[in-house]
Ligand SMILES: [Zn+2]
């Protein structure tokens with residue numbers, strides 16, 4: 535027998551009562567509500583979920599990246615899909631106006647921390663996103679903010695020769711004649727595999743340091 539479904543709208547406090555006691559689909563929404571509360575996001579309700587997801591991803595990876603001009607099939611903020619081109623004529627196989635699944639469409643998007651945001655959403659979201667970036671623990675792209683980031687993100691590295699552990703910003707550079715790569719500040723081993731490099735990146739681990747060139751934006 536099919537289980538009866540209920541369609542209700544819940545406040546943040548109400549939906550949080552289901553935390554850990556519901557199916558995956560609802561838990562995903564709950565996780566986003568928890569993110570919103572953790573970051574104490576100040577924005578209209580409709581923008582809170584995507585801003586929370588952007589901040590969470592940025593802090594988890596150390597970087598809030600931004601680029602524009604990508605063409606994507608779906609917007610992560612409004613869930614709008616680009617869909618498919620339609621047939622312009624009726625033939626033996628197709629009716630005019632039916633979607634042509636061989637011709638997927640794409641729209642222009644802004645990519646923020648890996649989320650694809652359509653132009654409409656971005657123009658409404660941008661100011662709210664920028665207002666919620668104070669104190670964010672990540673290197674924030676100057677293409678998004680228009681000024682240098684207060685923090686810089688470096689991937690952690692380890693020297694397998696002398697066991698020195700640090701981050702890429704602490705490595706000494708090799709002369710350009712050797713390809714301009716880097717070496718361990720303690721024992722001088724290089725990170726160039728080609729000449730037996732011992733310094734390796736620790737993927738997924740990073741260190742944030744204050745940007746020495748950071749200037750408080752003048753607003
Ligand atoms: Zn959108």
Ligand SMILES: [Zn+2]
Pocket residue numbers: 693694695696697698718719720721722723
């Ligand atoms: Zn070393």
